[in-house]
Amino acid sequence: MAGTEKLKLPEVLKEIKMSRAAFYRMRARGKAPKLIKLPNGQIRCRRSDLDAWWENCELDAA
Template structure:
C-alpha cells in the first residue's frame, strides 16, 4: 500500500537533498506544502508533493 503522506526524510531521499536544504526551501516558501502534526513533526501529502514537482517542471 502506498502511503498518503511522506516524511521529510522521504522527500529528502527522493530529491537527493539534505534536511537543512529542505527546511531552507520551506522557510523561503519554495518547498512543498506541509502538515504539522500535534507532536511537531511534518508530513507532506503525496498529492501535494507531486503537484509541487509538476509546478517545478512547468517553470523549468
Template sequence: MARAEKLTIADICEDLGISRSTFYDWRQKGRAPRCMRLPNGDLRVRRADYDRWLTSLEDLTG
C-alpha cells in the same frame, strides 16, 4: 475511503537527493511543498501536494 499517503521529510529528502537543512531552507523561503504539522510537531507532506509541487517545477520552455 483510503487515506492519502503522507510522506516524511526524510522521504522527500531521499527522493530529491537533498539534505534536511536544504529542505528547511526551501521551506523558510516558501519554495518547499506544502506541509502539515502533526500534533507531535513532525511535518508530513501529502503525496498529492508533493506531486503537484514537482509538476509546478517543470521547465516548459526547454
C-alpha cells in the same frame, strides 16, 4: 482525506535528493512542497502535494 499517502520528511528528502538544511532554506523562501505539522510535532507531506510541487518545478523550468 482518507486514502491520501502522507510521507515522512526523510522520505521526501530522499525522493527530492536534498539535505534537510537545504530543504528548510527552500521552505523559508516559500519554495518547498506544502507540509503538515502533526500535534506531536512531526512533519508530513501529502503525496498529492509533493506531486503538485514536482509538476510546478517542471513548469518553472520550461
